Amino acid sequence: MGNFKVFAEHAKRYDEWYDNERNYDRYIAELTAIREMMPASSRKLEVGVGSGRFAAPLGIEHGIDPVDEMLVIAKSRGVKTVKGVAENLPYDNSYFDYVLMTTTLCFLDDVTAALTEVKRVLSFGGTFTVAFVDKNSVIGKRYQQRVDSKFYKNATFYAVEEVIALLNSSGFEMTTIMQTLLCKSNKCHFDLRVGYGEGAFVVINSQLA
Numbered sequence: 001m002g003n004f005k006v007f008a009e010h011a012k013r014y015d016e017w018y019d020n021e022r023n024y025d026r027y028i029a030e031l032t033a034i035r036e037m038m039p040a041s042s043r044k045l046e047v048g049v050g051s052g053r054f055a056a057p058l059g060i061e062h063g064i065d066p067v068d069e070m071l072v073i074a075k076s077r078g079v080k081t082v083k084g085v086a087e088n089l090p091y092d093n094s095y096f097d098y099v100l101m102t103t104t105l106c107f108l109d110d111v112t113a114a115l116t117e118v119k120r121v122l123s124f125g126g127t128f129t130v131a132f133v134d135k136n137s138v139i140g141k142r143y144q145q146r147v148d149s150k151f152y153k154n155a156t157f158y159a160v161e162e163v164i165a166l167l168n169s170s171g172f173e174m175t176t177i178m179q180t181l182l183c184k185s186n187k188c189h190f191d192l193r194v195g196y197g198e199g200a201f202v203v204i205n206s207q208l209a
């Protein structure tokens with residue numbers, strides 16, 4: 001494992017991306033998409049919590065990430081942090097009724113192991129939300145072309161159909177799918193729409209099958 005060294009070296013820079021006013025609308029659109037789809041839950045976890053830019057405003061109490069530099073920032077935002085990886089979650093079986101993974105799937109070494117772990121820590125009837133940049137979207141294609149990008153050069157992007165197939169083969173059933181960041185060349189709209197194929201940022205809610 002180790003596709004996270006870049007986040008240790010550039011945690012502050014990663015976190016500051018959200019403060020740049022050029023990125024504000026995008027951040028709010030992504031946050032809103034997840035929030036709109038979030039069920040009322042009592043025990044919530046973000047896997048790959050980073051600096052807590054999603055967990056904190058969404059009221060997700062627990063966050064796990066392998067990078068100390070990220071966890072320090074997430075903790076300062078009020079998240080209860082644990083150092084660890086998605087592929088080996090240090091939580092009891094069925095402990096959470098909500099698990100979120102935002103823009104982390106593409107950095108995992110072993111997606112199947114990570115989804116198996118999410119399945120183990122999620123209670124029956126709980127919700128697993130995976131939010132990600134669609135490989136086939138305008139932004140997804142742009143990221144894949146940026147071979148010099150510090151953060152994304154080693155990422156493995158997925159198409160929506162691939163994520164759904166991974167969820168199904170790991171024992172999840174999709175319940176809802178929404179999209180935002182509807183971009184054509186350089187112009188983006190931030191509406192939230194049902195389905196996929198138009199938006200770069202896709203949010204899938206699923207439950208144990």
Ligand SMILES: C[S@@+](CC[C@H](N)C(=O)[O-])C[C@H]1O[C@@H](n2cnc3c(N)ncnc32)[C@H](O)[C@@H]1O
Nearest residue numbers: 004007048049050065067085086102103104107
């Ligand atoms: C693009 S950041 C997303 C952070 C946060 N979810 C957000 O959206 O701001 C990806 C995060 O995944 C973490 N990560 C990388 N590999 C991981 C793994 N195997 N298990 C858990 N987290 C991992 C990185 O350390 C980083 O914080």
